Amino acid sequence: MTRTAVITxxxxxxxxxxxxxxxxxxxxxxxxxxxxVTMDDPALGALAHPGTHVLVLAAAPEGLPxxxxxxxxxxxxxxxxxxxxxxLDVDCLPGPHLVxxxxxxxxxxxxxxxxxxxxxxxxxxxxxxxxxxGTLAALDRPHPARPAPGPGEVVxxxxxxxxxxxxxxxxxxxxRRIGGFSERYVGYGGEDxxxxxxxxxxxxxxxxxxxARAYHQHHAVESPPVRHVDAILxxxxxxxxxxxxxxxxxxxxxxxxxxxVVRTPDGGYxxx
Numbered sequence: 001m002t003r004t005a006v007i008t009x010x011x012x013x014x015x016x017x018x019x020x021x022x023x024x025x026x027x028x029x030x031x032x033x034x035x036x037v038t039m040d041d042p043a044l045g046a047l048a049h050p051g052t053h054v055l056v057l058a059a060a061p062e063g064l065p066x067x068x069x070x071x072x073x074x075x076x077x078x079x080x081x082x083x084x085x086x087x088l089d090v091d092c093l094p095g096p097h098l099v100x101x102x103x104x105x106x107x108x109x110x111x112x113x114x115x116x117x118x119x120x121x122x123x124x125x126x127x128x129x130x131x132x133x134g135t136l137a138a139l140d141r142p143h144p145a146r147p148a149p150g151p152g153e154v155v156x157x158x159x160x161x162x163x164x165x166x167x168x169x170x171x172x173x174x175x176r177r178i179g180g181f182s183e184r185y186v187g188y189g190g191e192d193x194x195x196x197x198x199x200x201x202x203x204x205x206x207x208x209x210x211x212a213r214a215y216h217q218h219h220a221v222e223s224p225p226v227r228h229v230d231a232i233l234x235x236x237x238x239x240x241x242x243x244x245x246x247x248x249x250x251x252x253x254x255x256x257x258x259x260x261v262v263r264t265p266d267g268g269y270x271x272x
Contacts, residue, residue, distance in 0.1 A: 004103050005033035005082035007073035010090035011041045011064050016217050021049040023093040023133050029100030031086065035077050037069040053080065063187025063231050070165065071180040078172050085175055089166040092120065092214040093136065097151070101211035102169035111154060111207045115178075115199045116169040118212025119148040125218045136215045149210035158206040161247075163196030167214040170204075178204055182242075187231030190239045193247045224254035233261065233269060240268060 006024060010017050017036075024031070034052045038044040040059035048054050055072055057065055074085050084106040088094060098118060105111045119142035123131065142148035146162050149155045170178070178199045185191035196206075225232070232248055232255075240246045252269045255261035262272045 002083050002103055002107050003033070003081050004031045004084045004086060004099060005035055005077035005080065006031040006086045006088055006094075006099065007035045007037070007070070007077055008088050008090050009037040009039060009066065009069040009073060010044055011039040011059075012044075013090045013219075014044060014047055016219070017044060017090050018047060019130060019217065020088065020090060020093055021052070024099075025049070026096055026133055027094060027099045028096045029103065031099050033077060033080055033082055035073045035080075037073040039064045039066070039069050060186045062234065065183070065186055066188075067181035067185045067191045068183045071183065074175055074180060078175070083172050084169060085172060086169045087165055087167070088214065089216070091217045091219065092167055093123075093131065093133070093217060094167075095136065095211075095213035095215065097211045098167070098214060101209050105154065105207065105209045105212070106169060106171050111156070111209075112171060113174055113177075113204065114156070114207040115163065115174070115196070115204050116207050116209050116212070117146070117163065118167045118209050118214055119143070119146070120164075120166050120214045120216055122216045123218050131215075131217070137213075139215065140213065142213075147208040149208050151211045151213070153210040155208040155210075156205070158208065160196035160200040160206065161193060163192055163199070163206065165192050165195070166216065167212065169209075169212070174204055177202055182238075184238050185235045187235065188225065188228035189232040189248055189251075190235030194239055194242065197243060224251045224258075226255070226258070226260065229255055229260055230271070233271065236269065
């Protein structure tokens with residue numbers, strides 16, 4: 001049997017983390033291991049379900065070390081024997097088939113060496129007694145900007161710009177081939193797109209696994225994310241240095257319209 005590990009990184013979102021663990025316990029094929037990486041939130045580890053391996057990271061001066069946390073979780077999982085690494089954002093509730101679907105795709109010769117992603121539905125606000133896990137499938141409306149094959153279907157290929165870390169899986173061997181997330185990125189923005197392009201540059205294409213469905217729990221959002229403007233500028237500049245173009249231009253141009261950011265003569269962005 002292929003050994004699987006679910007890896008979640010988190011800061012805050014304690015109620016979301018508990019609900020995710022409860023949903024994961026209902027998996028038709030439960031993971032063999034569970035890794036929780038807390039960032040600047042040691043109290044979160046005390047809330048983890050029994051058997052969860054908890055890593056505690058401090059925040060960096062620039063913000064939460066999202067890339068470093070994912071890398072630390074992956075290394076811990078591999079050290080503990082995982083052959084398939086399943087990354088699930090703390091806000092995501094796994095569907096009952098998610099773990100098994102990722103494990104199956106990771107052992108299928110046609111997809112084993114690919115970067116595997118499943119459809120994610122953004123849920124409405126939870127009722128007072130929380131989401132009913134048994135009715136999540138009725139709310140299934142995958143994000144329209146990404147491929148969303150039906151249950152039992154797999155779509156090969158795709159633009160690396162579409163990679164996101166809400167829900168994805170790789171074999172341990174493919175993780176090594178990609179090299180993990182660049183830890184130059186600290187705080188919000190950029191590291192997902194960098195990871196997708198790094199995978200593509202190293203010959204790892206994408207595959208979208210229809211049965212690996214997840215449901216993103218509702219929370220308030222800021223659009224554009226003004227409180228992250230400095231991190232987005234910093235990480236955007238790192239990405240531009242690495243790849244020759246700026247990501248997140250929708251947000252950056254919104255910051256320009258708000259007078260927070262200005263364009264530079266070389267086509268970049270800086271604080272106003």
